Amino acid sequence: MMTFIWVSLILVVLSMIGIMFRVFRGPSVPDRLIALDGIGVMLISAIALISILFDTAFFIDVILLIAIMSFIGTVSFSKFIEKGEIIERDRNC
Amino acid sequence: MTVIANILIVTSILVGLIFTFVTMIGILRLPDVYTRAHAASKSATLGVLSILLGVFFHFWLKEDHFSISLLLGIVFLFITSPIGGHLMGRAAYMSGVKPTDLTVGDDLKEAVKEAREQNMKRLKD
Numbered sequence: 001m002m003t004f005i006w007v008s009l010i011l012v013v014l015s016m017i018g019i020m021f022r023v024f025r026g027p028s029v030p031d032r033l034i035a036l037d038g039i040g041v042m043l044i045s046a047i048a049l050i051s052i053l054f055d056t057a058f059f060i061d062v063i064l065l066i067a068i069m070s071f072i073g074t075v076s077f078s079k080f081i082e083k084g085e086i087i088e089r090d091r092n093c
Numbered sequence: 094m095t096v097i098a099n100i101l102i103v104t105s106i107l108v109g110l111i112f113t114f115v116t117m118i119g120i121l122r123l124p125d126v127y128t129r130a131h132a133a134s135k136s137a138t139l140g141v142l143s144i145l146l147g148v149f150f151h152f153w154l155k156e157d158h159f160s161i162s163l164l165l166g167i168v169f170l171f172i173t174s175p176i177g178g179h180l181m182g183r184a185a186y187m188s189g190v191k192p193t194d195l196t197v198g199d200d201l202k203e204a205v206k207e208a209r210e211q212n213m214k215r216l217k218d
Contacts, residue, residue, distance in 0.1 A: 001099065001102075004103060004106070005106075008106055008107075008110050008144075011110055011113070011114065012110070012113055012144075014117075015113050015114055015116065015117035018117040018120075018121060019116075019117055019120055019121075021121060022120050022121060022129075028126060028185070028190050029188070030126050030130075030181060030184060030185035030188065030190060031126055031129065033181055033184075034120070034126070034129055034130050034133050034181055035120060035133075037133060037134075037137075037177055037178075037181065038116060038120060038133045038137050041137045041138070041140075041141050041170075041174065042113060042116075042137070042141070044141055044145075044166075044170070045109060045113065045140065045141045045144040045145070048144055048145055048148040048163075049106075049144065049148070051148065052148055052151055057152060057156075057158050057160060060152075060160055060162050060163050060166075061162055063145070063162075063163070063166045064162055064165060064166045064169065067166055067169050067170055067173070068169070070177075071173040071174075071176075071177060074177040074180065074181065075176075075177065075180055078177075078180040078181050078183070078184035079180070079184070081184040081185075081187075081188050082183065082184040082187045082188060
């Protein structure tokens with residue numbers, strides 16, 4: 001059972017490294033944004049597997065925290081790409 | 094009982110692994126921002142949901158620890174990940190990234206042009 005968890009953790013980390021390629025040489029900025037969002041999602045599953053390996057349930061809160069932080073980062077960055085500013089002053093837009 | 098628990102855990106984590114790997118292949122090989130966003134948002138969400146479900150089964154059936162925050166994390170990811178994908182695709186379209194040459198139709202272009210003209214007219218008044 002532990003061997004299976006180790007192998008799956010290694011596969012998840014390998015796919016994170018594969019997505020890093022798209023972060024380094026994506027042709028445009030939204031490409032890198034999409035790849036970073038995918039890395040955040042895979043980091044969540046890696047931490048879930050690590051919490052099985054270390055046999056503790058205290059890492060579970062980290063999962064929720066990373067999910068919230070990744071969502072806020074994605075929303076603010078895509079708003080910056082779309083409009084050029086994150087928090088606007090004009091109320092009529 | 095232990096055999097059934099093991100089968101549940103291994104099946105869930107295996108499905109999650111397959112979808113995570115498919116996400117990586119899709120992001121590396123698809124030709125376009127929009128197709129890449131399609132691959133990333135759908136299959137990455139299903140992969141992480143299955144892996145979290147497997148971890149939830151492990152803590153519940155083997156260690157008698159019913160983890161509410163893992164269920165909350167599953168629900169939160171299921172709600173927010175498609176919203177993130179939608180926002181990234183919209184930001185890519187509005188910032189002017191061209192779709193690939195294989196694309197047949199682009200209905201959003203006329204709608205965006207019409208909305209911009211109406212906005213200019215409203216600003217002029």
